[in-house]
Amino acid sequence: MKFSRKRRSESKTSSAAVQTVPKHKQNDAVYYSRFKAQSKAEREIYSSLREAVPVIDAAICKIVRLIGKFEIAADNPECQKIADNFVKYVNTNGSSIGLNNFIYGYLDSLLTYGEAVGEMIPDTNGEGIISLYNASLDDVEIKADKSPLDLIVCRNDSGVITPVKYQNLVLATLLNPKPGTIHGTSILSGLPFVSSILLKIFGSIKTNWERLGDVRFVVTYNPDSSGGTFTEENARMIADEWKKAMRSDSVCDFVSVGDVSVKAIGAECQMPDCEVPVRHILEQILAKLGIPPFLLGFSWSSTERMSEQQADILTSELEYYRAVVDPVITKIVAAHLRLNGYNCGFEIVWDDINMQDTVELSQARLNNARAMQIENDLEVIDE
Numbered sequence: 001m002k003f004s005r006k007r008r009s010e011s012k013t014s015s016a017a018v019q020t021v022p023k024h025k026q027n028d029a030v031y032y033s034r035f036k037a038q039s040k041a042e043r044e045i046y047s048s049l050r051e052a053v054p055v056i057d058a059a060i061c062k063i064v065r066l067i068g069k070f071e072i073a074a075d076n077p078e079c080q081k082i083a084d085n086f087v088k089y090v091n092t093n094g095s096s097i098g099l100n101n102f103i104y105g106y107l108d109s110l111l112t113y114g115e116a117v118g119e120m121i122p123d124t125n126g127e128g129i130i131s132l133y134n135a136s137l138d139d140v141e142i143k144a145d146k147s148p149l150d151l152i153v154c155r156n157d158s159g160v161i162t163p164v165k166y167q168n169l170v171l172a173t174l175l176n177p178k179p180g181t182i183h184g185t186s187i188l189s190g191l192p193f194v195s196s197i198l199l200k201i202f203g204s205i206k207t208n209w210e211r212l213g214d215v216r217f218v219v220t221y222n223p224d225s226s227g228g229t230f231t232e233e234n235a236r237m238i239a240d241e242w243k244k245a246m247r248s249d250s251v252c253d254f255v256s257v258g259d260v261s262v263k264a265i266g267a268e269c270q271m272p273d274c275e276v277p278v279r280h281i282l283e284q285i286l287a288k289l290g291i292p293p294f295l296l297g298f299s300w301s302s303t304e305r306m307s308e309q310q311a312d313i314l315t316s317e318l319e320y321y322r323a324v325v326d327p328v329i330t331k332i333v334a335a336h337l338r339l340n341g342y343n344c345g346f347e348i349v350w351d352d353i354n355m356q357d358t359v360e361l362s363q364a365r366l367n368n369a370r371a372m373q374i375e376n377d378l379e380v381i382d383e
Contacts, residue, residue, distance in 0.1 A: 018148050038183055043113050043137055046188045050112065053195050055282060056188065058296055059289040064108050067318055067325075068351040069100050072333055076344040079337055082128070083346060086336050091131040099332065102132040103325055110175050110324070113137055114184030117153055118171040118328070120335055128336040140164075142172050144182055151182060169335075171328050191288055198281045201274050208271055215264050217246075222259040290317045315353050322350055 050057040072083040092102040102118065110116040117140050121131040141154045141161055153170045154161045164170050174184035219242050221235060238260065279300070286293055292310030293300050329348055337344065 038113065038115060038137070038142075040138060045192055046112050046186050049188055049191060049195055052199055053285070055285060055296060056191065056195070056289070059286065059291040060108065060111050060187075062291060062295055063111060063289075063318070063321065064104050066314070066353070067104075067107065067321055068353060070103075070329065070348050070350045072346050073349050074337075074344055074346040076342065079342045079344040079346065082337060082340055082342065083333055086128065086333065090129065090336075093132070093134055099132070099329070102134065102332075103329065105134040106171075106173070106328060107321060107325055109134065109137065110173055110184070111187050111321075114175045114177075114186035114189070115142060116171075116173050116175075117142070120169045120171070120332060122169065122335075122339060126339060128339045129332065132332065142174070142182055148182070171331060173324065173328060175324065187289060191285060194281055194284050198278065198285075201278060201281075205271075205274060217242075218263050220261045220263070222261075290314065318353055 050060065070087075072080070072087055074080040074083050087099045089097050090099055090102070091097055092099070093105065106116045106118055115137060117135040117137065119133045119135055120129045121133060122128070123130040139156055141156055143152055143154055143161070143163075144150065145152045145163075151172060152163050152167055153172050154163045174182065175187075176185040177183055178185065219238060221238055223234075242262075282293075282298070283300075286296070286298075290313070292314055294310070295314070326348055333346060337346075
């Protein structure tokens with residue numbers, strides 16, 4: 001009787017409709033107007049940011065690498081053997097092996113675009129998952145089906161949107177979707193405006209160095225002060241001699257008669273100091289990405305305490321991203337074990353995030369051991 005009530009409650013939950021979402025009719029079908037796919041133009045903006053601003057690209061690569069590696073701890077020894085072999089040797093994107101490499105690419109897409117789609121390719125002989133593939137977001141779309149709770153992955157065939165046939169083999173993740181939408185939020189959102197200012201500063205530096213770095217001269221001949229007469233032939237002769245002196249492969253002197261002055265164009269101008277505005281902009285970028293400056297080579301703080309606090313903050317960020325990709329790893333490993341005929345439990349064991357000095361960690365362990373020893377001695381005395 002209890003089992004039957006549970007089944008009825010599950011069926012009601014699965015058929016329940018979301019009441020707070022406005023619905024529209026389009027071609028006699030329910031259409032959720034705000035549940036639109038991410039545009040290609042938006043993804044191109046994020047890609048161009050990584051190409052134009054090296055700090056952004058370096059920060060994302062640092063996050064992906066710092067997330068670390070993981071292992072699978074299964075309850076059954078046979079499952080453990082199958083899971084270990086799968087994590088180490090599964091084919092990924094046809095060019096690498098290992099489930100870790102697939103997760104790295106998956107997380108890279110998730111951080112850059114706020115969305116990531118992958119696919120599991122099962123073996124034709126039914127012996128588990130043979131390959132994993134990171135899909136390009138230009139080839140797929142994540143859409144809401146009959147309910148905002150039912151998200152499906154569709155294939156984009158030259159503008160024709162077709163749902164993928166085997167949805168259970170497709171992986172899709174949205175990073176911090178806004179309420180009422182199926183848009184993932186990229187960690188680069190909010191940076192296009194700030195980055196455009198940084199690129200303008202770099203562009204002006206490039207222009208100024210092209211003007212001032214490659215020194216150009218102005219040669220002025222004043223015939224009145226020397227008592228001579230100005231002729232076009234004299235001016236041409238001075239110009240020719242100056243060109244010979246400047247274009248000579250060896251050091252060459254320029255000798256002239258009369259009042260001739262040579263000045264560098266722009267010698268009175270000074271290059272504007274851009275250190276302060278560039279630092280302000282970089283601080284905004286790094287604050288959005290959650291990366292401590294010292295990891296990217298910026299020595300803005302000289303206090304060791306500040307670096308420790310920033311490392312602790314980064315550790316919490318990495319723990320969050322691990323929690324985001326944990327369901328993807330669970331789905332992949334569970335599917336592989338089921339296809340091999342096993343339904344045993346397992347858990348994901350990540351490597352410890354270690355950003356502190358080994359000496360400091362060992363000193364902390366020693367202090368903890370001493371504290372435990374003192375507590376045990378006090379308990380013995382009390383008894």
